[in-house]
Every structure is written in C-alpha cells, then in structure tokens.
Amino acid sequence: MDCIQSYVWIVPLMPLIGAVINLLLGRRLGNRVVGPLACLTVFISFCASTLLFLSLTKLPAESRSFTNLVYTWVLVGDFRAEVSFLVDPLSAVMILIVSGVGFLIHVYSIGYMHGDKNYSRYFGYLNLFVFAMLTLVLGDNLLLMFIGWEGVGLCSYLLIGFWFEDKKNAIAGMKAFIVNRVGDFGFMLGFLLLFWSLGKAGVWTIRFTELSANAHLLSAGMVTAITLLLFMGATGKSAQLPLYVWLPDAMAGPTPVSALIHAATMVTAGIYMIARMNFLYVLAPSAMTVVAVIGAATAFYAATIGLVQNDIKRVLAYSTISQLGYMFLGVGVGAYSAGIFHLMTHAFFKALLFMGAGSVMHGLSGELDLRNMGGLKEKMPRTYWTFLIATLAICGVPGLSGFFSKDEILWKAFSSDHGHWGLWLVGVLGAGLTAFYMFRVVFLAFFGESRTDKKAHESPGVMTIPLMILAALALVGGYVGVPEVLGGHNRFHHFLTPVFDRHTEVATHAHHSVGLELGLMVISVVVALAGIFIAYQMYIRHPEHPKALAERFPRLYNLLLNKYYVDEIYHAVFVRSLLGLNNLLARFDLGIIDGAVNGSAWLTKITAKWSGWWDNTFVDGAVNTTASAVISGGSVLRKTQTGRIQNYLLIAIIVIVVIMVVKII
Amino acid sequence: MIIGLEHYLFISAILFSLGLFGVLTRRNAVSILMGIELILNAANLNFVAFSRFVTIGISGQLFAVFVIILAAAEAAVALAIILALYQNIKSVSVDEADAMKG
Amino acid sequence: MEGIIYKIVFYLFAVLTVGSALVVVTSRNIVHSAFALLFTFFGVAGLYVFLSADFLAATQVLIYVGGILVLILFGVMLTRKVFDVKIFSGAGQVFPAAVGVAVIFFLLATVIVKTPWHLVGERAMEPTTAEIGKLLMTDFLLPFEVASVVLLAALVGAVILIRKEVRPPKVD
Numbered sequence: 001m002d003c004i005q006s007y008v009w010i011v012p013l014m015p016l017i018g019a020v021i022n023l024l025l026g027r028r029l030g031n032r033v034v035g036p037l038a039c040l041t042v043f044i045s046f047c048a049s050t051l052l053f054l055s056l057t058k059l060p061a062e063s064r065s066f067t068n069l070v071y072t073w074v075l076v077g078d079f080r081a082e083v084s085f086l087v088d089p090l091s092a093v094m095i096l097i098v099s100g101v102g103f104l105i106h107v108y109s110i111g112y113m114h115g116d117k118n119y120s121r122y123f124g125y126l127n128l129f130v131f132a133m134l135t136l137v138l139g140d141n142l143l144l145m146f147i148g149w150e151g152v153g154l155c156s157y158l159l160i161g162f163w164f165e166d167k168k169n170a171i172a173g174m175k176a177f178i179v180n181r182v183g184d185f186g187f188m189l190g191f192l193l194l195f196w197s198l199g200k201a202g203v204w205t206i207r208f209t210e211l212s213a214n215a216h217l218l219s220a221g222m223v224t225a226i227t228l229l230l231f232m233g234a235t236g237k238s239a240q241l242p243l244y245v246w247l248p249d250a251m252a253g254p255t256p257v258s259a260l261i262h263a264a265t266m267v268t269a270g271i272y273m274i275a276r277m278n279f280l281y282v283l284a285p286s287a288m289t290v291v292a293v294i295g296a297a298t299a300f301y302a303a304t305i306g307l308v309q310n311d312i313k314r315v316l317a318y319s320t321i322s323q324l325g326y327m328f329l330g331v332g333v334g335a336y337s338a339g340i341f342h343l344m345t346h347a348f349f350k351a352l353l354f355m356g357a358g359s360v361m362h363g364l365s366g367e368l369d370l371r372n373m374g375g376l377k378e379k380m381p382r383t384y385w386t387f388l389i390a391t392l393a394i395c396g397v398p399g400l401s402g403f404f405s406k407d408e409i410l411w412k413a414f415s416s417d418h419g420h421w422g423l424w425l426v427g428v429l430g431a432g433l434t435a436f437y438m439f440r441v442v443f444l445a446f447f448g449e450s451r452t453d454k455k456a457h458e459s460p461g462v463m464t465i466p467l468m469i470l471a472a473l474a475l476v477g478g479y480v481g482v483p484e485v486l487g488g489h490n491r492f493h494h495f496l497t498p499v500f501d502r503h504t505e506v507a508t509h510a511h512h513s514v515g516l517e518l519g520l521m522v523i524s525v526v527v528a529l530a531g532i533f534i535a536y537q538m539y540i541r542h543p544e545h546p547k548a549l550a551e552r553f554p555r556l557y558n559l560l561l562n563k564y565y566v567d568e569i570y571h572a573v574f575v576r577s578l579l580g581l582n583n584l585l586a587r588f589d590l591g592i593i594d595g596a597v598n599g600s601a602w603l604t605k606i607t608a609k610w611s612g613w614w615d616n617t618f619v620d621g622a623v624n625t626t627a628s629a630v631i632s633g634g635s636v637l638r639k640t641q642t643g644r645i646q647n648y649l650l651i652a653i654i655v656i657v658v659i660m661v662v663k664i665i
Numbered sequence: 666m667i668i669g670l671e672h673y674l675f676i677s678a679i680l681f682s683l684g685l686f687g688v689l690t691r692r693n694a695v696s697i698l699m700g701i702e703l704i705l706n707a708a709n710l711n712f713v714a715f716s717r718f719v720t721i722g723i724s725g726q727l728f729a730v731f732v733i734i735l736a737a738a739e740a741a742v743a744l745a746i747i748l749a750l751y752q753n754i755k756s757v758s759v760d761e762a763d764a765m766k767g
Numbered sequence: 768m769e770g771i772i773y774k775i776v777f778y779l780f781a782v783l784t785v786g787s788a789l790v791v792v793t794s795r796n797i798v799h800s801a802f803a804l805l806f807t808f809f810g811v812a813g814l815y816v817f818l819s820a821d822f823l824a825a826t827q828v829l830i831y832v833g834g835i836l837v838l839i840l841f842g843v844m845l846t847r848k849v850f851d852v853k854i855f856s857g858a859g860q861v862f863p864a865a866v867g868v869a870v871i872f873f874l875l876a877t878v879i880v881k882t883p884w885h886l887v888g889e890r891a892m893e894p895t896t897a898e899i900g901k902l903l904m905t906d907f908l909l910p911f912e913v914a915s916v917v918l919l920a921a922l923v924g925a926v927i928l929i930r931k932e933v934r935p936p937k938v939d
Binding site: 646647650653654656657660661664 | 860863864867868870871874877
Binding site for chain 2: 773774777781784785788789791792797800801804807808811814815817818819820822823826827830831834835838839841842843845860861864865867868869871872875876879880884885886887888889895898899902903907910914917918920921922924925926928929
C-alpha cells in the first residue's frame, strides 16, 4: 500500500487553503506573496496528483481503484454520505489535467494580471475554481460531485464578472450563472430520480461504485429518463446545444480565466460526468444516441459560427464549443476513453490558444479584433510559434496531439455499434471547418501587414514559459494514445479501460478492416489540409476574397456573424414573451377588431351602430373585466400578507398538522 | 405504575404545546420569547429522557448542554432585537411591527 | 425499587413544571409570567435530577434561572410600556391557535403511547459531570468550540443591535 493513497485529500485541500488565505488575508500579504502562493498550492496538488497516478500504475490493471474516506458527513441507517475521494484511472487522468494545466494558467496569470487592483481576489477565486473542479472529479459519490458541480458554476460566475465595474461583464457573469442553473436543474432532477428509483429497488446509496453495481435494478425507461436529465446538466456545464450561449459571453472575464474555463475546469465537467455515469448510459442506447447526435450537431454548428467571427477570443470560444461537441460525440457512441483522450489533448492546446490570444492582447494593449492585427509574427515570435503549434494540433495535422484523439473519436463514430456514418461525416466536415477558421485566425493575426498603430511587444517570460510548456505537451501529448493501426499500443485507452470495461466498452475492431480505418483517417486529414489550404488562399494569397464572398452571400454571412440570432431568439422567447404577447394582442385589436368596426361602419349605419355596441360591451367589457379581476384578485391575495409573523407561523403550523394527520391516517 | 419514559415525554409534550400556544398568541415580544424558552426546555427534557432510557449513554445530555448554550445566545440576541424594536416604534407589541404588510 | 415518596416527589415536580408553564402563557401580567417561568425552569431542573442528569440540573439552574431569566426580566423592565400591551395578539387567532396546538398535542400523545419504545434499561444514578467534561474535550470538541464562537458572535451581535447609532460628522 502506497502511503500517498491515504492522502488523496491533499489534492483538493491545497487550492482550498490557497483560496482561503488569498481571499481573507490577500490584501495584507501583498501581491508579491499572493501570486506565488496561489501557484504553489496548485503545484503541490499537481505533485500529489502525479504521485497518485504513479501509485495507480503500479497496481495491476484490474484493481486500479481506491477510495480515501475523510469524513462521514451523514449517516442515517444504511444510507451514508461521505466526504470520500475515489481515485481510479479516470479521475487520476482528470486531476492531472486540472491541476497541471491549472498550474500553468496560474503562473501565466501572475504576468497577465500584473497591476490589477484586485490581484488577491483574482487568485483567491482562481484557487477556489481549481478546488471545486478537483472536488467534482475526485468525489466518490453524487453529492460530493454535485458540490463541486455547483462550486464550479459559482466560481465561473465570480470570475467572468470579475471586472464587474463594467456592467457588460457583470451581465455576462449572470448569464453564465443563469444558463448553468437551467442545466443544473436537469442534473439535480436526474440525480434525485436516480437516488429515488434505486431506493425503491431497495438500495439507498449515492456512491458511484454501488450505483454501478446496482444499475441493472432500474427499468429501461427510468434509466433513459435519468440519463437524459443528467445530459441536460452536461449541456449546460459543457456548453452544448441548446445551452451553449453563455460560453462566448464568458470572454468578459480575464483571458486566463477563459483558458481555465475552456481547458481545465468547468466545461470538461459534463464530459467527465457522463464518462463517470457510463454504467447508466450503456443501459440506455437511445440516450446515447441523443448525446452523440447533439455532440455532432454542436461540433458542426459552432464551427460554422467560428468561420466569420472577428473577435479572436470569440473564435476560440466557438472552437471550444465545437471541440466539446466532438467529445460528446465520442462518449455518445460509447468511446469513453476516446472522449477523455480528446478532453486531455484539447486541454493542452486550448489553454495554449487562449493564453496565446491573451499574450497577443497583452502585446497590443487589449486589442481583440482580428481586423486590427496582422504582422505579429516577427514582433511576437514565441507567441507565434506556440500559437501555431496549438493551431496545428487542433486542426488534426498528423503527428500532433489533436490528430490522434480526434481521429479516434471519428473512427469510433463510424465503426462503433452506436455509431453511424452520418455522424462521422458531420464530424469530418466540422474538422475541415475547424482547420479553416483556426488558420484564418493565424493568418489574420500573425501574417501580412500590421493593421494597427499600436507598438506590439513580446510578453514577459512568466507568460511565455507556460506557453512553451503547453506547446510541448500539445506536440507530444498524443503519443500516449497512438492507435494500433498506426503501430502504437494506445496505452491511454488501455489505462482507462478498467473504468469502462465492466460495461463492455463497445468492441469495434471485429468487423472493420484495417484498410478502412486507414482510409477514413486519410480522408479526415485531407479534409483538414483542404481547410488550411483554402484559408491560405483566402487570407494570404487573395485577401480581397473574403470580403467579396461576404458581399456575394450577405444573408448567410450575416446569419453566421450574428450567431444564427440565437441570443436574440432566446431573448425574444424567454425574456420578451410577455411583451410580445401584449403586442400581438394590440395588433389583433387594431387590425382585426377595429378593421371590422370601420368596415361595417362604412357599409351601413346600422351595422356601424351594432358594431359600436359590440365594441363597447364585449371588447371593452372583456378588457375591463380582466383588469378588475386582476385588481380584486390582487387585493384578496394582499390580505394574506399581514406582515404579522404570528399569522405566518400559525399557517405553517396548521399545514404541518394537516400533513401529519394525512401521513398518520 | 413505574415512572418511565412516557411520563417524561408527556410532560415534555405539554410544555411544548404550551410554549407553542404562547408563541402563537401572545402579543408582547418578551412573552413570545418566554414561549420559545418553554419549547426549548421541552426539547431538552426529551433529549435527557431518551438518553436515560433508550441510548443509555450520555450524548443526549451533551445535546441538552448545547441547546442551553444556544438558548442563551438566542435570548441575548432576541432581547437586543426587542430593545431595538422598542427604540424604533416605542412599543414591544408585535402587532405594530408589520412593516412587511402587503 | 421506587418508593412512594419517590413517586410523590416526581409528580410534585411534574405538576410544578406544567402548572407554572400554564401560568406563563396565560397570565395577564407579564411580570407574573416571568416569575412563573422561574418555577418552570426549577421544575425542569428537578426532573433532570430524576433523570440522573446532575450536571444538567445545575446548569439549568445556573444558566436559565441565573442568566436567561434575568435577561428576560431586564427586557421587561427596559421596555416601559410593557404593561399597556394587551396580553393576546390582536391577530384574532387565539382560537385557531388553540385548536392547532390541541391537535398537535393529541398527535404527540398518540405517538408517545403507540410507539413501541426500544427500552434497554436505565442508566444507573451516578454523577455525570466528569464524563461530560471528557466528552466535551474529545468527541464533541468541534461542536464545543463552534458553540463558543456562536456565543461570541451573539454577544457582539447583541451589542451592535442595541448600540445607539453614532453618525460620523459629514465631510464635504
């Protein structure tokens, strides 16, 4: 028994300590202490995670799982809710990603946030964010996961609205929070439904291991309902259709926060949750289809929006949504390890892309618009090279990390029993679009003539060194999962398999030939290269083409530029529906009733009189009756609000009595 | 008849009901506070009685200790609130503290 | 094992407790209520003795009678118009409250009578103070410390609540 195994709690505890110190004492300690302290706590977590990972690899493959009970929180009969951490290959990989990438982002933040007046508050929140995510990932039961889940939502709200003096940012924070609440509602319902239905079957538990052992007790319909509700939570947290709208607005926060949200924490929570709940999803094939279809649709849909956005961070945001779609496509077709693999490689290159974009912003004193950049290649060489590597990785250029993970997902989407060639096709098209818009960013930002008067300068070392580390990871990170068909061993897959194995991760290699797999791989690479080539043609060789194209298809261009008007639609549907209903009624009144009145008046005097009478008695009467009904109803209800606490108490007691009587009888 | 658990529970139930009645009907805020104290005493009596007859331990008595501690804190704060109320509306009648009236 | 004297004393305390509690909630004079409350507290302390909770009985007398009741009496005296206030609330809910409370009492009584209590015997009559002290320093250390923080917070809160607000002189 490795001694580290009983110290799992160090991993989430360290960032929590950092958060508490920074939030309470940060201002006293001064900026020189706060930043390094925050980094140090996350670094300790990362070291502990590494040790845990190593101790896990020493165990035989079947028994790579242990729990670390810290505290029994609730104990009622046989039911227990514990603060207890589960380390298995899945959570080990996740804590490595979260603490590792999180640490680099912390270091980068020291440089990026330099001189901000709320420096300590920033690092406090950042630490809290990492703590919440680690709790979510390590928790061995639904309740602990839920705490982390909500904690992540809270921290994203705090950090997106970090510069809340500007109302726009505060609103973006609220939007993220509210949209997430919609998803969380589904998650909570799913969680309660699971708990309740298993309890009815005789097992009151919330621990994942026991849930998975008893999942067969549930009826098929119930499992489908639970998994769909849980997936609703995942669409909120992981920004999938239709709840993705908060993520592009999350740009309002400081750029390292975007990197943290998009790469290490927050959005990966949904993928992790579905992978953790794989034992349920395997029992609900229709729910898996829903997950895969929504994933593929999101991957393509977000990529089309990314084509025309001019804000560099917005392009990256839509690319995150799109890449998350790929992960959902992976888990939706039963390829959990492929989904998690892509999650890991995506964490590397997306953190890198965001921090590169932050570095560009830093160098251009806050410039975000791609149209005002250009020619940064010479001025910011380190940023350029690292950004280029990340772009190549996300495009799936062979040899880089993104290639292996994306291709595994696409292959599984094609070949698995839950897959379909249609899903594969949408995925490949999305990959082509990805390659195009990512290179559009690179060409617009780093190539050509400078289109701004601002003097660009390279960022300090504390910012570029994390970039280089991440670039190295984005380069080689994929080699842990080289597929068999390319002569690799896919060690990543085999490492994760025990978590999903018992439920038979869908076997695929049986009825598909090696040639087919290679052929599909070549197709997707060709599509990606074609995307890059078109971007090169349009933005380097013929810079006038994009404009001409936009003028030729103005409707399509505007549709994409305005993100399919989804924000406006949501606003119209959910915010202004009441107002809209009012307008509709008014128009009805004006157009039809008044029209009828006028028309009949014009015809004969009698009908005019008659319709006037109609108008007075029925139309006005109906309106007035409604109004007075509302007023009198209001005044009746008003009387119940006496403001006397004893009245309220008495009502509460009467209700309790009624409930007790009903329950006893 | 041997004096057993039920006797204490009955006394406690009576105390609780009387306290509740006081809280619901008295007009003077200080009287309401007294009702609350009665309810807390009823709960304490239950704790101690169960601790003697059912669990045969001492943890019930410890719970009662904590209830007494909280009752002291609660009384201090409640009286401060009553005094503040008195300073504001010159009365301790809860009927007059109805700023939340709809 | 229980002598007749034992029973008589028990019922005496029981009647003292319940009777004075009745006075507390029905008396027209609030000072009478407060003094009746004193007897209720004493009665409960006596019952604690019967339950072999000697430490609690002492605590009850010290804190309730010595602390809380004095506090309440201060409250009575510091609010001058106390005697003008009508006894029962004008919310017109004496009757519904009485019915509700009666139903609750009836339910409680039913539960008490019908439940098959899992009686395992009785604790011996022995001093408990030492054991409580030990438990407070071991198993219940955290709640104990938290309770002290709560008390401190209540103290500070009470002071802030009744402090006359001193407005700082306005600076232009």
